[in-house]
Amino acid sequence: MSDIEEFNKFDLSDLASINMGSLRSDSTRKHAVCRYKKGVRKEQRRGPIDVNRIDLHPFVLSKRWENYARYLLFHEYIHALGFSNHGPSFRALDSKWPNSDDRDLGKRFYLYLLKRNGKWIWRCRKCDFYSLRTVRCNGRYLCGKCMSVLIDVPNHLGSKEAQDFGVSLT
Numbered sequence: 001m002s003d004i005e006e007f008n009k010f011d012l013s014d015l016a017s018i019n020m021g022s023l024r025s026d027s028t029r030k031h032a033v034c035r036y037k038k039g040v041r042k043e044q045r046r047g048p049i050d051v052n053r054i055d056l057h058p059f060v061l062s063k064r065w066e067n068y069a070r071y072l073l074f075h076e077y078i079h080a081l082g083f084s085n086h087g088p089s090f091r092a093l094d095s096k097w098p099n100s101d102d103r104d105l106g107k108r109f110y111l112y113l114l115k116r117n118g119k120w121i122w123r124c125r126k127c128d129f130y131s132l133r134t135v136r137c138n139g140r141y142l143c144g145k146c147m148s149v150l151i152d153v154p155n156h157l158g159s160k161e162a163q164d165f166g167v168s169l170t
Contacts, residue, residue, distance in 0.1 A: 001077060004096045014048035015077050021055040028113040028134060031057045031106060032072040034079035042084050051080045059116075060109065068105035071097055121153040 001007045001015075023030060033055050040050045054076045060069045074097055083090040097103060118132030124143035129150075136152045143150055 006096055010081050018051050019053035021053045022058045023055045025058050026117050028117055032076050034076045045082050045084055047082045048080050067102045068109055071102040118155050121155050122150040123153050124148055124150055
């Protein structure tokens with residue numbers, strides 16, 4: 001961050017003192033979060049002094065996802081500097097990350113987590129649409145393509161049984 005001109009107006013030295021933590025390993029949608037100290041309201045946030053810790057997803061700390069982990073930490077440090085929303089000023093700073101491909105890894109990481117943690121397959125009987133999910137749909141959702149009710153298929157099926165349902169797990 002210190003090499004990026006836009007961050008010269010901030011005191012970045014306090015960022016190193018922020019405690020690091022981890023999210024739950026079954027989290028799929030949240031990859032990192034900046035947690036503020038209790039009692040600090042959004043409009044009162046002054047910077048790293050108000051941050052309790054930054055939590056990263058434990059799987060992002062592997063060698064495979066290290067570039068994405070660096071970007072996530074950069075992103076959360078911007079929050080720690082006092083930018084709690086993803087508004088225009090936040091986006092302007094976030095766009096200064098040198099490798100935009102690292103930002104795009106978020107979609108791949110989400111799919112990786114979903115495949116790893118997905119306990120259910122929501123499947124359409126009519127058009128063979130399917131989607132991995134962590135919770136059951138219990139007939140509450142309709143297929144976006146043909147509007148028929150989605151059914152739950154357990155994701156612990158063997159490949160032969162899954163093929164019988166018309167679902168490819170690979």
